[in-house]
Amino acid sequence: MYKLTIGEKTYYCQPGESVLDTFLRENVNISFACKKGTCHSCIVRSPNILPPESAQVGLKNTLKKLNHFLACLCHPEQNMVIKLPDQSEFYTEGTVVVNQLLNRNTLLLIIAFKDAFEFNAGQFVNLQRPDGLTRSYSIANIPQASNTLEFHIRRLPDGRFSEWLHDEIKTGDTIAVSEARGHCFYLPERKEQGLVLVGTGTGLAPLAGILTDALGHGHSGPIYLFHGSREVDDLYRVDEMRKLAEQHQNFYYIPCLSGKHVPEGFTHGRVNEIALATLVDLKDWRVFLCGHPEMVNQMKKMTFLKGASMKDIYADAFLITAT
Ligand SMILES: Cc1cc2nc3c(=O)[nH]c(=O)nc-3n(C[C@H](O)[C@H](O)[C@H](O)COP(=O)(O)OP(=O)(O)OC[C@H]3O[C@@H](n4cnc5c(N)ncnc54)[C@H](O)[C@@H]3O)c2cc1C
Ligand code: FES
Incomplete structure (x- = not known):
């Protein structure tokens, strides 16, 4: 059991616990979302001790050098003094310029920035509420559009962040937005390659960005977009997609x-079954999977078994944070 010290307070990290687990058990006010090393919202720093390498996976070298690490990936190997960073270091303020419904439970949120926001279509950012609650949302537009980011937010019953966005955020409000992250985006190479995009619900958000990017780059291979939901009222942008087709x-x-x-x-x-029945051989295809984690995980396996190479399968599972 190792001691974790923040200022005057000391906490004990139990065997098997991550630093994040300890802090959450002790009600330390720390930002987090995925608990899997993806969102980077739980970044902290140990000024005097080199954190375990495994807790720095995916961080920029500049942050690694300053002993930053991800609390959810850190299983301490010695006692640590930990500093919770000033969150403003990692967030930019944006202004909500559009908030309107795309269907009965999906909100279109557009956030504008003073300066250009660097991202690749299909990546995601963390949005943070003033009380520190943080969630990841995929970007639905392409960088060339303007200094804005577009999001599609599904309302989850009793979902703390999504209900806040649906019910309380208004145009003109400001919101904290992290850097863009994630590897699920289009690269303009091998333009003759077939692309298959499969998404459920707001999984359309990153796929719409990827599709616009691919078409904008003159991708010449076939591009299939399978978008699924249960009811027709839960789909959106149907006419727009038909027009593009x-x-x-x-x-x-x-x-x-x-x-x-x-x-x-x-x-x-089901969208996964239809996609697999339509495209029998996925050898040399590039695959993008976004939305429900079960669909994404199953499709990763199935598209691989149908011939897609692992390096050509890009996926973002919309994991729901469990507290
Ligand atoms: C990479 C990535 C990209 C994403 N992109 C998008 C996107 O583009 N659009 C989108 O809409 N979502 C996206 N998500 C999901 C998003 O990050 C949030 O998880 C989602 O909006 C739910 O957050 P919430 O705070 O509203 O719900 P939470 O408060 O986290 O609750 C989630 C669900 O769990 C239930 N719940 C909460 N606490 C408990 C408890 N103690 N016991 C039992 N049930 C409980 C709630 O009722 C709710 O239904 C993405 C996720 C990831 C990881
Ligand atoms: S990276 Fe730690 S909570 Fe997401």
């Missing part, structure tokens, strides 16, 4: 509904 001969849009009521023009079934 009319404009681009190599783009195919397949909206899928798993519920009983399936209007004309929609495909009945």
Whole structure:
């Protein structure tokens, strides 16, 4: 058991616990979202002790040099003095310029910045509430659009962050936004390669960015977008996608509904099953999977088994934080 000291206070990290686990058990006010080393919102610093290398995976070298590390990945190997960073160091302030519904439970949120915001279409950022509550959301637009980021936020019943965004945030409000992260984005190479994009619900957000980017770069290979939900009222941007499919001969849009009521023009079934039945051989295809973690994990395996190379499979599972 190692001692973790923050200022005057000392906490004891139990065997098997991460630094984040200890802090949450002790009600230390620390920001976190994924608990898996993805979102980087739990970044802290140990001024005098080199943190374990495994707790610095994915951090920039400049942060590593200053002994920053991710509390959720850190299983201490000695006693540590820990500084919780000033969060403003990692966040930029943006202003909400659009908040309107895309369907009955999905909010379109557009945040504008004074300066250009660096990102690749399909990456995600952390949004932070003034009380420190942090969640990850995927970017739905492409960088060239303007100094704005677009998000699609699904309202989760009793979801603390999503309900706050749906019910309380107004245009003109400011919100803290982290740097863009994640590896699920389009690279303009091998433009003749087939692309398959599969998403559930707001998984369309990163896929819409990736699609716009690929079409904008003149991707010439076939591009299939499978977007799934249960009811037709939970899909969105259907007309826009149909129009894009009319404009681009190599783009195919397949909206899928798993519920009983399936209007004309929609495909009945689970999005993953329909995608796999449509595209039998995925050798040399690039695959993008976003949304429900179960769908994403299953499709990673299945697309690999259908011939896609692991290095060509990009995925963002929308993990829900459990507290
Ligand atoms: C990389 C990434 C990208 C993402 N992109 C998007 C995106 O583009 N759009 C999007 O909408 N979401 C996205 N998400 C999901 C998002 O980060 C949030 O997890 C989601 O909005 C829910 O947050 P919340 O605070 O509203 O819900 P939470 O408060 O975290 O609650 C989640 C659910 O758990 C239930 N719950 C909470 N606490 C308990 C408890 N103690 N016991 C039982 N049940 C409980 C709640 O009722 C709720 O239904 C993404 C996630 C990741 C990791
Ligand atoms: S990286 Fe630690 S909570 Fe996400």
